[in-house]
Structure formats: C-alpha cells, structure tokens
Amino acid sequence: MSWKSIARDDVKSFKTLGLLGEIFRLSMKMQKDGESFLPLHLGDPARFDFPPLPSFKDGIIKALDNPLSYAYGNPQGYMPLVEKIADIEGVEPRYVFTGNGVSDMMDKFFNATAIKGTNVLLPAPVFAPYFDLNTKNNIESRLYRCDPQTWQPIFNSLESQIDDSTSIILINSPNNPTGAVYQESVIKAIIQLADEIGKKRRSQNIPPLCLIFDEIYSEHYFDEKPTDIRPLIADKEFSWVVFNGASKAFNATGLRMGYAVVGGAEKEAMREVLYNECILPLCMNLPYQAGYLAALSDPAKFDYFAGNRAKLKKRRDLMLKAFAKIPGISAVKPQGAFYMIIKMDTEFRTDLDLGLSLLSEVKICTSQLSAFFDDKTHPGGTMLRLVILPPEDVLEDAMTRIASFMERHGKDGSNSKDA
Ligand SMILES: Cc1ncc(COP(=O)(O)O)c(C=O)c1O
Missing domain, CATH: 3.90.1150.10 (Aspartate Aminotransferase, domain 1)
Structure with a gap:
C-alpha cells in the first residue's frame, strides 16, 4: 500500500x-x-x-533567562499569560486556553466539540479553514448568506438554516475576507435567537447552541468600534467561545500566539473537552508566550x-x-x-x-x-x-x-x- x-x-x-x-x-x-x-x-x-511592538521581543528575550522557560508548562499555556487574558476577557483563568495561533485553537475546539450528525453555520464567504475543520470532523457546513452590497450577514438566511442538529454558529467581526464590521443590531438578533433556541432546547433535552466569536481583527476597525459582545452574552442560554491572538493585533503571525475563552451555558463541559485536547501537545512554547504577555501588559500597545x-x-x-x-x-x-x-x-x-x-x-x-x-x-x-x-x-x-x-x-x- x-x-x-x-x-x-x-x-x-x-x-x-x-x-x-x-x-x-x-x-x-x-x-x-x-x-x-x-x-x-x-x-x-x-x-x-x-x-512588532518592541516589548514583545524584549519579553521573549527576558524569558530565555528563566530556567523554567525550559521546562514543560501547563496545558492551558504560560499561566501568567493565561491570567492576563482572563483579566482582559473578564473570565476566570480556568476558562482560557492558549495555542499555536487562533488556527490551532480552532482545530482543537472543533476536534473537541464535533458531534456526529450535527451541522455548523458559517458565514458566506468564510475564512476557509472553518469549512475544512467541519469536513475533517465529518460535520456538515451550512453557509448563511451575507449581503454583497455591504457584506453584512442576512439574518433570515441564518435563521432559516438552523434546526435541532445545529451545534455552532460562527460570527467573525471584523471579517475576513469581507472587511465588514457587523452591525450591532445583527449581532443582537443572533444572540437573542440563540438564547430563545437554548430555552426551547432545555425543555427538550437538546444541547444548546454554541456561538463562536472570532475576534482576531478586533483592533482593526476604521470607523466604528466593533460591538463588545461581552455584556450581551452574559447569562444567556447558549455556550460561547471567543478566539483572539497576537497574529493581527501585534503584527506577529509567525510567533503563533492565539487563545480561546469558553463560557456560557455549558462552560464546564466545554472547558473539560478543550482541556483534554490541549493536553495532547503537552504545553505551548513558553518564552513566546512570555513575550505575548509583555506586549499585552505594555501601556504603549x-x-x-x-x-x-x-x-x-x-x-x-x-x-x-x-x-x-x-x-x-x-x-x-x-x-x-x-x-x-x-x-x-x-x-x-x-x-x-x-x-x-x-x-x-x-x-x-x-x-x-x-x-x-x-x-x-x-x-x-x-x-x-x-x-x-x-x-x-x-x-x-x-x-x-x-x-x-x-x-x-x-x-x-x-x-x-x-x-
Ligand atoms: C478570521 C480568521 N481567524 C483566524 C485566523 C488565524 O489566525 P492565526 O494566525 O492566529 O492562526 C485568521 C488568519 O488569517 C483569520 O482571518
């Protein structure tokens, strides 16, 4: 063979x-x-x-003098970085996971949460690896349309494709490939819908939806600041994950720094499956994570x-x-x-x-x-x-x-x- x-x-x-x-x-x-x-x-x-921001490099170099940079770390990542991200995102550190870029966190998250027979809603057009992660995990991708005049999501297209087997909806704003920053009204409508579906599913014993917020371009907006989803998603009947990292915000794609924060209705279960995925590579590259921490902590950012x-x-x-x-x-x-x-x-x-x-x-x-x-x-x-x-x-x-x-x-x- x-x-x-x-x-x-x-x-x-x-x-x-x-x-x-x-x-x-x-x-x-x-x-x-x-x-x-x-x-x-x-x-x-x-x-x-x-x-890059100079403090990123300085942080890496400084970490090389720390003997513990040469030892295995925690599967969630370099813990001072995990704590910093938790502080920025307003969650407890146990819900933060770091990886080799957002791509790696996407891979881990989809591997961890793929349930046979479910479907995942993605925007059309979509950053292609999302589609492929579903293919790889034998999950159906359903694409919801965006208006080609503005590239804003068309809510009806999204709503009409949800059924009891829909597990995840991706929201990526600011968006690759369109450059759209989603209007607050659209984001609120999706959140409200997911909440209503969650309430209904609870009585039917069906797992709630999970909303993915891919915020890798959160620092890149030109007119209005993107909607802060954090106050909107608190105490809702769905699960959520936020992806972000250093690739775009710190002009550092090659340093491969990304993270996922999980929360919402099923946060303990999501934390557990993601933790198990993060155990497999044992731990991340600690000196580079120390550099990311230095950059995130630098007021010059x-x-x-x-x-x-x-x-x-x-x-x-x-x-x-x-x-x-x-x-x-x-x-x-x-x-x-x-x-x-x-x-x-x-x-x-x-x-x-x-x-x-x-x-x-x-x-x-x-x-x-x-x-x-x-x-x-x-x-x-x-x-x-x-x-x-x-x-x-x-x-x-x-x-x-x-x-x-x-x-x-x-x-x-x-x-x-x-x-
Ligand atoms: C929407 C989106 N998500 C995730 C990524 C992956 O980023 P990373 O370099 O952190 O793996 C990209 C990269 O272009 C992207 O456009």
Missing part, C-alpha cells in the same frame, strides 16, 4: 488548498523564477511596514494599535478613491480587518481565471473570492479579495496596473459604484 492510496479524500478537498491554490502556486513559481509581483493576497502585516489603524484607514481610502475612477470595478467599503472585495466586470467567467490573468499579465497577486464560498452561496460575478496592507506607493502602482488591465479586459459601461 502506498501513502498516495491512503491519503484521505476529505483532506484533498480542503478549501484552504483552493485559497492557496492555482493563483498562489503561480506566484510561488514566479518567485522561484525571479519574477516580481505585487503581493495583494496575504493578510500578513509583518510582510509590509507593520513592525494602545498607541500602537491606534497607529496601525490610522495607517490602514489611509490605505483603504486611497484604494477606494482609485477604484472609483476605474470603469467596471465596484468595491464595498471595508469597515475593518485587512481586506477589500472588488467586483470586476470583465470578459473572465470565473474568479480564478480573473485572478490568474491579473497575476500573469500585470503581476498582481490576489485571492479568488470563490475560495471562501461553497458551490451554492457565491452571489455571481467575478470578485477578488485584496489586502489593504501594502505601503501607499505599492498600492498606487497596483491601482495603475489594474486600471490598464481593465482597459483591455473590462466590459463597457459597467462602472457601477457601491463604495
């Missing part, structure tokens, strides 16, 4: 492979061949002019976050202004995160064909939006996800190249503006 023949089919179908698929592979080939391109595909601030936000907002506005002048392109104004979705009215039939041509012709690497949907939920048209992270001169260059691309490939008279 060869390894090839026993490779799991579900893993081969991962949507994350699509996201890092043909466009990404072409960009890697170009890089290998010494051909340059503008990287508008990576939500990775450290690749651009977004440096507030100015640092504000500076990053101001820089990004300027870049977002520059892009919106430039796109408004290009016939055939419409962009939805992102309110947060690192991303902007543009619709390009061109001769290309799929997002993938469009993205591949943009890369090979004008050397701009983007992500095809279809990688974030399932087959049923793509709203039509050809769309790409761009990052708003690059410095202004790179963005100006990119806009000029996109304008020239549209002169060759755009459909006439299609310059509708949503922004």
Whole structure:
C-alpha cells in the first residue's frame, strides 16, 4: 500500500488548498523564477511596514533567562499569560486556553466539540479553514448568506438554516475576507435567537447552541468600534467561545500566539473537552508566550494599535478613491480587518481565471473570492479579495496596473459604484 492510496479524500478537498491554490502556486513559481509581483493576497502585516511592538521581543528575550522557560508548562499555556487574558476577557483563568495561533485553537475546539450528525453555520464567504475543520470532523457546513452590497450577514438566511442538529454558529467581526464590521443590531438578533433556541432546547433535552466569536481583527476597525459582545452574552442560554491572538493585533503571525475563552451555558463541559485536547501537545512554547504577555501588559500597545489603524484607514481610502475612477470595478467599503472585495466586470467567467490573468499579465497577486464560498452561496460575478496592507506607493502602482488591465479586459459601461 502506498501513502498516495491512503491519503484521505476529505483532506484533498480542503478549501484552504483552493485559497492557496492555482493563483498562489503561480506566484510561488514566479518567485522561484525571479519574477516580481505585487503581493495583494496575504493578510500578513509583518510582510509590509507593520513592525512588532518592541516589548514583545524584549519579553521573549527576558524569558530565555528563566530556567523554567525550559521546562514543560501547563496545558492551558504560560499561566501568567493565561491570567492576563482572563483579566482582559473578564473570565476566570480556568476558562482560557492558549495555542499555536487562533488556527490551532480552532482545530482543537472543533476536534473537541464535533458531534456526529450535527451541522455548523458559517458565514458566506468564510475564512476557509472553518469549512475544512467541519469536513475533517465529518460535520456538515451550512453557509448563511451575507449581503454583497455591504457584506453584512442576512439574518433570515441564518435563521432559516438552523434546526435541532445545529451545534455552532460562527460570527467573525471584523471579517475576513469581507472587511465588514457587523452591525450591532445583527449581532443582537443572533444572540437573542440563540438564547430563545437554548430555552426551547432545555425543555427538550437538546444541547444548546454554541456561538463562536472570532475576534482576531478586533483592533482593526476604521470607523466604528466593533460591538463588545461581552455584556450581551452574559447569562444567556447558549455556550460561547471567543478566539483572539497576537497574529493581527501585534503584527506577529509567525510567533503563533492565539487563545480561546469558553463560557456560557455549558462552560464546564466545554472547558473539560478543550482541556483534554490541549493536553495532547503537552504545553505551548513558553518564552513566546512570555513575550505575548509583555506586549499585552505594555501601556504603549494602545498607541500602537491606534497607529496601525490610522495607517490602514489611509490605505483603504486611497484604494477606494482609485477604484472609483476605474470603469467596471465596484468595491464595498471595508469597515475593518485587512481586506477589500472588488467586483470586476470583465470578459473572465470565473474568479480564478480573473485572478490568474491579473497575476500573469500585470503581476498582481490576489485571492479568488470563490475560495471562501461553497458551490451554492457565491452571489455571481467575478470578485477578488485584496489586502489593504501594502505601503501607499505599492498600492498606487497596483491601482495603475489594474486600471490598464481593465482597459483591455473590462466590459463597457459597467462602472457601477457601491463604495
Ligand atoms: C478570521 C480568521 N481567524 C483566524 C485566523 C488565524 O489566525 P492565526 O494566525 O492566529 O492562526 C485568521 C488568519 O488569517 C483569520 O482571518
């Protein structure tokens, strides 16, 4: 028997492979061949002019002088960090778990909570690994639609897909890939619905829903601050988990710092299953966790976050202004995160064909939006996800190249503006 023949089919179908698929592979080939391109595909601030907070590095270096940094730690993580996160999140430390980035916490959480025969509601479009974690655990993903004019969730689409087997609903605000910051009214409506369902399920002996709040972009908003869900979820009849970490807030994706906080109706049970998952890797990397603690404890972080936000907002506005002048392109104004979705009215039939041509012709690497949907939920048209992270001169260059691309490939008279 060869390894090839026993490779799991579900893993081969991962949507994350699509996201890092043909466009990404072409960009890697170009890089290998010494051909340059503008990287508008990576939500990775450290690749651009977004440096880390100095106290992060100082904290790591200091921890290397502590002999206990070389010993196994607690499965929940470096306990002073766990306590700091508990303090920030307003929970007891026993409900905090740290991991190798939010991705690792997502993996652990979905492994720990997957119940055969249940379904999980995700937004369309969705950060692709959420979809794949369900695939891996044999759980049905149901995608609720978002309005392509604003990318706000469509409440009716979400409500109509819930049944007694729905176990989890994902809320990701500020959102990847759309840049939407969910309106408070939508978040409140989802919370109220989950609470009502929980009350009904209690009398029927069905486990309550769990709401996931993925807040990894919580420090990246440009107009209004995202809704603080903490006062809204207290004492409700559902369980919840909040994900956050250092990757985006501290421009430190490579340091792999993420956490999950669990709470709500079934918090003891969720704590137990998550603890059991966290035991398997024994413990996390202690010196890096000490660095994250130093950064979280540093009062300079507030100015640092504000500076990053101001820089990004300027870049977002520059892009919106430039796109408004290009016939055939419409962009939805992102309110947060690192991303902007543009619709390009061109001769290309799929997002993938469009993205591949943009890369090979004008050397701009983007992500095809279809990688974030399932087959049923793509709203039509050809769309790409761009990052708003690059410095202004790179963005100006990119806009000029996109304008020239549209002169060759755009459909006439299609310059509708949503922004
Ligand atoms: C919505 C969302 N959640 C989680 C992650 C994973 O973050 P991490 O680097 O902490 O694994 C990302 C990364 O882009 C993301 O966009």
